[in-house]
Amino acid sequence: MLGRLYETQNCSAARALELVGERWSLLILRDAMFGNLTRFSQFQKSLGIATNILAKRLEGFVAAGLMEHRQPGDSGEQAEYVLTQKGLELKPVIIALTEWGDKWVRPGPVVYQNESDGRPVELQLRRVGDDTQVAIADIVARLR
Amino acid sequence: MLGRLYETQNCSAARALELVGERWSLLILRDAMFGNLTRFSQFQKSLGIATNILAKRLEGFVAAGLMEHRQPGDSGEQAEYVLTQKGLELKPVIIALTEWGDKWVRPGPVVYQNESDGRPVELQLRRVGDDTQVAIADIVARLR
Numbered sequence: 001m002l003g004r005l006y007e008t009q010n011c012s013a014a015r016a017l018e019l020v021g022e023r024w025s026l027l028i029l030r031d032a033m034f035g036n037l038t039r040f041s042q043f044q045k046s047l048g049i050a051t052n053i054l055a056k057r058l059e060g061f062v063a064a065g066l067m068e069h070r071q072p073g074d075s076g077e078q079a080e081y082v083l084t085q086k087g088l089e090l091k092p093v094i095i096a097l098t099e100w101g102d103k104w105v106r107p108g109p110v111v112y113q114n115e116s117d118g119r120p121v122e123l124q125l126r127r128v129g130d131d132t133q134v135a136i137a138d139i140v141a142r143l144r
Numbered sequence: 145m146l147g148r149l150y151e152t153q154n155c156s157a158a159r160a161l162e163l164v165g166e167r168w169s170l171l172i173l174r175d176a177m178f179g180n181l182t183r184f185s186q187f188q189k190s191l192g193i194a195t196n197i198l199a200k201r202l203e204g205f206v207a208a209g210l211m212e213h214r215q216p217g218d219s220g221e222q223a224e225y226v227l228t229q230k231g232l233e234l235k236p237v238i239i240a241l242t243e244w245g246d247k248w249v250r251p252g253p254v255v256y257q258n259e260s261d262g263r264p265v266e267l268q269l270r271r272v273g274d275d276t277q278v279a280i281a282d283i284v285a286r287l288r
Contacts, residue, residue: 011170011171011174011242011245011252011253011254012241012242012243012244012245012246012249012250012251012252012254013170013174013238013239013241013242013245013252014167014170014171014241014245015245015249015250015252016241016242016244016245016248016249017165017167017170017241018167021161021165021166021167021170022165023158023161023162023165026155026157026158026161026165027155027158030155030157033285034284034285035285065248086248088280088281089244089247089248089280090244091269091280091283092240092243092244092267092269092280093237093240093241093244094157095157095240095269095283096236096237096239096240096267097156097157097158097160097161097237098155098156098157098160099156099236100156100160100233100234100236100237101155101156101157101158101159101160102156103233104160104209104230104233105156105159105160106156106159107156107288108155108156108157108159108288109155109287109288110155110156110285110286110287110288111285111286111287111288112283112284112285113283113284113285113286114271114278114282114283114284115282115283115284116282118286119271119272119273120271120272120273121269121270121271121272121278121283122269122270122272123236123240123267123268123269123270124267124268124269124270124275125235125236125239125265125266125267125268126265126266126267126268127258127263127264127265128263128264128265128266129263129264131268134258134265136232136233136235136236137232138258138259138260139235139239139256139257139258139259139265140178140256140257140258140259141177141178141179141254141255141256141257142254142255142257142262143253143254143255144251144252144253144254144255
């Protein structure tokens with residue numbers, strides 16, 4: 001009943017949260033996006049979570065198209081879980097959560113930066129087309 | 145055990161998700177941010193959720209400082225739950241989730257726009273200081 005009502009809400013934000021909103025899911029994606037981890041053993045070592053939970057989350061990401069499961073070749077290496085473009089494009093969600101947590105909970109250990117020059121980056125709200133920056137208070141929603 | 149390990153991850157994004165990551169929480173915040181709902185009965189009517197769940201979520205938001213509980217005056221009106229600045233600044237999280245869901249799941253019914261001129265807005269990743277736009281693929285994380 002909860003699920004049915006919830007599904008009628010037809011909200012892109014809610015549907016995105018279904019995929020990343022579980023506690024460990026976000027940390028696995030973070031390690032894949034920003035720690036360049038791809039192997040089961042790397043995620044397990046980084047996060048210290050139970051292998052059955054990790055396996056379930058990685059399978060879920062593959063099923064949802066956020067990761068691709070690459071089988072090992074003949075070299076005897078482990079299979080890899082590699083983020084797809086769909087998965088990589090969740091970066092702004094992680095960055096938005098981080099920026100808010102840094103400001104309103106406490107500063108965390110991570111900063112985001114431009115790879116080529118090492119300079120810090122941030123999310124900004126901009127008007128589409130002319131790039132004018134818009135204040136949070138001035139943003140409203142309307143039906144499409 | 146899960147909780148203890150999770151807490152050692154010391155991640156701003158994870159801490160933010162603790163507050164908004166529950167399914168109904170996001171929808172309540174969405175209605176408060178973008179539907180200007182403030183009263184218990186308005187949230188209940190909009191979302192159709194059980195009153196005990198709604199009461200628990202609203203109390204949680206007040207406890208976390210995301211909402212302020214304003215008692216009614218002598219007019220006999222209902223108490224209001226009003227977003228604080230801390231709560232309002234979660235807008236970029238909701239917008240980031242929406243943009244991703246619109247693109248990668250299916251287009252939802254809502255667009256975000258600048259209140260004064262009605263023109264659409266979007267989140268952009270920019271270099272701090274000189275405002276240069278940065279591509280998602282070029283963003284890395286480092287320890288502070």
